[in-house]
Structure formats: structure tokens, C-alpha cells
Amino acid sequence: MPHDHHHDHDHRGLGPSSHPCRADQDAPLTEAQRLEIAVRELLVEKGVATAAEIAAQIARMDARTPALGAQVVARAWTDPAFKARLLADGSAACREMGIEVDALKLVAVENTEAEHNVVVCTLCSCYPRNLLGLPPDWYKSRAYRSRTVREPRRVLAEFGLTVPGTTTVRVHDSTADMRYLVVPRRPDAAAGWDEERLAGIVTRDCMIGVAVPSV
Amino acid sequence: MGEPPAVAPRAFDPPYLAPGAAAPRFAPGAVVRVKRGAAPGHMRTPWYLRGRTGRVERVCGHFANPEELAYRRDGEPVLPLYRVRFALADLWGDGDGDTIDAEIFEHWLEPGDAP
Incomplete structure (x- = not known):
């Protein structure tokens, strides 16, 4: 059905699917790409790791998704004792649920009526990958990293989130060994939901x- | 500059203290200032906080020194790491009552009333 959708491209250079051909990746490798290939090949040649082990580790990281974090939040919403343990030692609380967070040192910060928390890493792109998977591209952008510590309310508004003036915004700059998980407020409309259903609204x-969860 | 922002007392001890390592010099609630120095290479103290005054929100524990780790040294002795809370208004001149918490290693901090 090539023509039943909106077109914002012209029709030159179309591929067999009548969509534009994707540009070939003919640009030279970047310095970082060359370094990665060189180190990886050396590790294999010297017997430090096998190609299969490297592929398995990449697959393991790719398998981490925000669904893990959502399970943790849903548990915190339904079990006050667990929430207390999560706020005291986030990593230990994740392990308690069978979520292996490796060396991750997790600080969980709780949104309340009085406080809204937002996480940034101004130095690079520190992110709780073992719990949320890979960070979104915007999290690594200079605009997000610099503006979130300078004008957090405007940044949040651009995400569609207007924080009331009666709520304090607490920015967490992930500058060293901690990683951060925001525990959002449970929507009133989700009263009585079980953990699995609750996890479904935690993005x-x-x-x-x-953002904040919506029902 | 106003009073550094308040921090809520925590009901639990920091989870990552290393036995035998130097006890943290600052307690939660202490007013601290980030030193203006610069490390010759990798450092994890953000430039925008140099010379700024805040309040210790919590002691995170002991961690290897990133300025050593970055050059394949072992990062020992481990150093106390803190979360320090700053008022946006103190940093930028505006910002309602909003705050920034950042992780700062002890060797970058001095008492808020140091000369």
C-alpha cells in the first residue's frame, strides 16, 4: 500500500518498497569505532574473551529494559516496607526482587506532593542501565544535560510536564558512583491495582x- | 547568597561505607563549599559547582578516587563520597526553591565557613 500514507519525502531514488533507500554507511570509521574494533579483536586474539562471550554480554545489556525498573516501582507502591528498604539501599532492594544490578549503586528518590525529582548527568551520560536499559538519545544530548541544571522547570514543560509552583523540583546530577531511580507518585486512579498492572503505567x-504516570 | 537549602534527616545509615577507611569528615546537614581547584586530567566535580556552597544531603559511602582510576591506578585510598545539595537560586540567581544534588568527593570539599 505505497500511497495511503502521508509523504514528507519526494519520489526520487525510491527502493523496491517505494520508500527512499537508506543512505549507505560509507563514511570512514570514527576514532572511537576503530578503537573499539582494535580492542575487541585484541581481546579475542589474546584469549582474554571469546567472540561468543562478547556477543553474549552485548545481548545481556540489550535485554535490560525499563520493565525491570517498572517492577521495582510497582513493588514500592504496593509494599511500604519494601519502599523503605528501596529508599535506604536501592541496589539491595533490587537484588531482593531477583534483579541483578551488578555493581550498580542505586539511589531511589521518591516524588511526593511537595517534591518532584529529575535525573541528569551533566558530565557524561551516567544512567542506571542495569535497571532501565540503554539511555534515550536525548538524555545524552548537551541540551538536556546543560539545561536541566539551569532551568529544570522549562525543560520539564517541554516534555509536557508542568510542575506546580508549590512543588519543589529536585535535580539529581549523577556525577560519580551513584545511579538514580525516580519513584513516581502512584496515580489515585490506580487504587486497588495489582503490581503487574501498576508496572504497566511506569514508563x-x-x-x-x-514524566509522571497517567492512567 | 542565601542559606543553603535544607536537607531531610535520613532514617538509615549510608550503605556503602568501607570498614577501616577514613571516617567521613562531614555529616549530613553540614554546610560545605566546593574547592575552586582543578585536577590535571579526569575529574568528576562539575565545573559549575566550583566555589559554590551547599549542604551535605547524605554520605554515600567510600569510593575509589576517579582521578586515579582514570589512569589505571587503583584509586586507593578510597574516599568518602557525599551528595551535596545546592540551591538553584544560589547558582544562577533565580530558580524558585528548586535544588540540585550532586555527588562530590571529600577532597573537593571544605567547611562552608573556611576562609
């Missing part, structure tokens, strides 16, 4: 703090 952006 990645809610756990970074640029």
Missing part, C-alpha cells in the same frame, strides 16, 4: 523524572 521517562 522509562517517569523513572528519569521527565
